[in-house]
Amino acid sequence: MLDLKQLGEFGLIQLISENTIQDPGSVVAGIGDDAAVLLPAPGKLQLLTADMLVENVHFTLATTSAWQLGYKSMAVNLSDIAAMGGIPKHAVVSIALPRETETEFVVAFYQGMKEICREFAVNIVGGDTVSSPQGLIINVTVSGEVEPANLIRRSGAQVGDLVAVTGALGSSGAGLDLLLRGDWEKHKFAWPLITAHLTPRPQVRTGRLLAMHGVTSMDDISDGLASEANEIADASKVGMRLTAGKIPVLPEIGQAGELLQKDYLDYALYGGEDYELIFTINPDKYGKLAAEDLGVRLTVIGEVVTAAQGVTLLKEDGRSMILEPKGYNHFR
Numbered sequence: 001m002l003d004l005k006q007l008g009e010f011g012l013i014q015l016i017s018e019n020t021i022q023d024p025g026s027v028v029a030g031i032g033d034d035a036a037v038l039l040p041a042p043g044k045l046q047l048l049t050a051d052m053l054v055e056n057v058h059f060t061l062a063t064t065s066a067w068q069l070g071y072k073s074m075a076v077n078l079s080d081i082a083a084m085g086g087i088p089k090h091a092v093v094s095i096a097l098p099r100e101t102e103t104e105f106v107v108a109f110y111q112g113m114k115e116i117c118r119e120f121a122v123n124i125v126g127g128d129t130v131s132s133p134q135g136l137i138i139n140v141t142v143s144g145e146v147e148p149a150n151l152i153r154r155s156g157a158q159v160g161d162l163v164a165v166t167g168a169l170g171s172s173g174a175g176l177d178l179l180l181r182g183d184w185e186k187h188k189f190a191w192p193l194i195t196a197h198l199t200p201r202p203q204v205r206t207g208r209l210l211a212m213h214g215v216t217s218m219d220d221i222s223d224g225l226a227s228e229a230n231e232i233a234d235a236s237k238v239g240m241r242l243t244a245g246k247i248p249v250l251p252e253i254g255q256a257g258e259l260l261q262k263d264y265l266d267y268a269l270y271g272g273e274d275y276e277l278i279f280t281i282n283p284d285k286y287g288k289l290a291a292e293d294l295g296v297r298l299t300v301i302g303e304v305v306t307a308a309q310g311v312t313l314l315k316e317d318g319r320s321m322i323l324e325p326k327g328y329n330h331f332r
């Protein structure tokens with residue numbers, strides 16, 4: 001394969017632009033003009049979100065492949081659309097590449113990205129390619145659409161609602177620690193945790209189902225349960241009473257915690273990057289939701305209380321603590 005110097009910026013863009021359109025009906029012009037031209041669906045609201053990934057902040061090339069990095073960069077953005085009850089539609093992908101980057105790396109990165117785009121019928125309709133003096137930087141912007149009735153915001157939680165989550169929490173944080181430790185290949189229990197960290201699955205289908213079943217608020221878990229629970233509580237002007245013993249985790253996380261000498265619950269509360277959904281819902285509606293076989297794990301972890309009661313966690317020793325919005329924070 002030609003190297004980046006021989007290919008140049010435009011040769012590289014041409015390579016990237018193959019197989020980028022999954023849903024041609026909504027694209028008038030994709031990669032190749034000054035701006036993409038899109039056909040909005042009548043009667044739907046548009047969603048627009050961006051998340052950026054920076055080398056040695058969000059990933060290290062010592063522990064991720066180019067393919068996995070491409071997959072995850074798109075996944076974290078689709079997760080934000082899922083958290084609104086929406087369907088992701090189009091993506092704009094910008095990359096700043098160190099000069100020594102191999103063409104093969106960029107191609108594999110886009111293969112990972114195109115794989116998840118195929119799965120969720122998302123079009124890559126543009127982007128920007130520049131050089132970086134230090135480190136790889138990726139920014140993905142994704143648009144989505146949602147019917148007004150299915151839009152779910154962080155601000156709708158009501159006192160008396162249940163608080164629930166999808167999937168299992170803490171896997172990604174434990175997976176990251178195992179990756180950074182280096183000897184994870186020796187430990188069979190590491191696999192599901194590492195997979196959760198490197199290639200998280202955005203809960204788009206579940207987000208849609210939850211929206212249609214009348215959840216009152218929803219958020220995706222990028223910074224950890226403690227942080228996202230507080231985000232919903234603040235936006236909705238309510239409090240929450242969560243129970244530590246109810247927080248769903250994979251069985252493997254106990255073994256990881258022992259090896260890493262860390263309380264597994266800390267991963268679930270503060271680890272982040274699980275990209276599961278936290279939501280609130282009226283108890284009767286939850287009853288109906290739980291009675292249907294949705295093919296996903298849903299777990300009630302607490303209830304919505306008044307703002308004056310704050311956001312608290314009932315621990316396994318029977319004591320209650322204030323659940324501070326600690327979690328991943330870029331500047332702390």
Ligand SMILES: Nc1ncnc2c1ncn2[C@@H]1O[C@H](COP(=O)(O)OP(=O)(O)O)[C@@H](O)[C@H]1O
Binds near residue numbers: 049050051080222
């Ligand atoms: N540099 C920025 N300029 C404008 N808006 C921003 C910027 N950074 C974050 N935001 C907005 O602030 C809100 C919170 O951001 P963030 O915590 O990154 O959300 P999320 O966890 O959903 O990705 C979002 O509405 C996001 O669009």
Ligand SMILES: Cc1ncc(C[n+]2csc(CCOP(=O)(O)OP(=O)(O)O)c2C)c(N)n1
Binds near residue numbers: 056222272273
């Ligand atoms: C090398 C490395 N160190 C640390 C982390 C942990 N980490 C980095 S960013 C982040 C939180 C999520 O990223 P953010 O940019 O805050 O996403 P957003 O909340 O905007 O969706 C976490 C837990 C990591 N993934 N890789």
Ligand SMILES: [Mg+2]
Binds near residue numbers: 050051
């Ligand atoms: Mg963000």
Ligand SMILES: [Mg+2]
Binds near residue numbers: 051076077080222
């Ligand atoms: Mg996000």
Ligand SMILES: [Mg+2]
Binds near residue numbers: 222223
């Ligand atoms: Mg964050």
